[in-house]
Amino acid sequence: MIKKYFYDENIYRSEYHVRQAIWKQERKAFGKEPKENKAEFWEKLGVAYTEEPDPEPPAQVQAEREIFLLKAQLRETDYVVIKIAEGAANTEEYSEVITQRES
Template identity: 45%
Template sequence: MKKSYIYKGQIYSSEKEVRNAIFADRRLAFMEEPENDKRAFWRALDVEYVEEKEDESLEFLKEQKLYELERAFSRWRNGGAYIYSSLGGVKIDADQRAMIDVSGLAALDKSAVFMDAENQPHQLTAEQIKILRREIVEGGNFSYQQKWDLRNQIKSAETKEELEKIELVFLPYTAKGAK
């Protein structure tokens, strides 16, 4: 039997991994997994415990990988995305909040101080702020293209081994002219 633990939308393949995640999230330590009634034990910790036969079908594994892709993409777009701007190659946050913030600055249509991803201030003109907004949008489109490429790789995998080799990693966009 293959065990899986789903905690906060993330799938963990071992008890140790999920324990570490719960501890990091809630600073909660707890007793070892019991032999009986494991589902109830984990449910009390907000974890879904799943046992599956080892010889899962390729289609099932593809569906599971597609779910993992959605979670990885969501994490990237909601808090991890960044780009390298053409404005000096500076690393810029490019998640959804950054888009809202930069759009707000662009709407003011005047110069402003902008903090990059390393929390360094930059005095930007109204035109430079509009360039940043466009580059963040381009970065979003680049992220979606990577997601679609990964989805196509997952769907076209012909073996479990091929499927396992697919890494769910998103790379930052580098705007033209960035160094």
């Protein structure tokens, strides 16, 4: 979630920075931002508060993330292949894991 605080013709991206601006401008200190009704809380202080959903990551980032997760799944099941290769287990015992690795 992207938070934006519009105060005194400036946009702030964090609660800390808008608090600093309010202190500098008005010498006003106040309590913590509530978990609910944030817009109303900030409106009383002369701040327009908005939230926007995080943007979708680019396709390249999504692909890299998926590759990372798939490689992690393979690493987590490497022990099965080693057991079968060393004769400590057979393919019937780990048929579900083998099918998952193949896909």
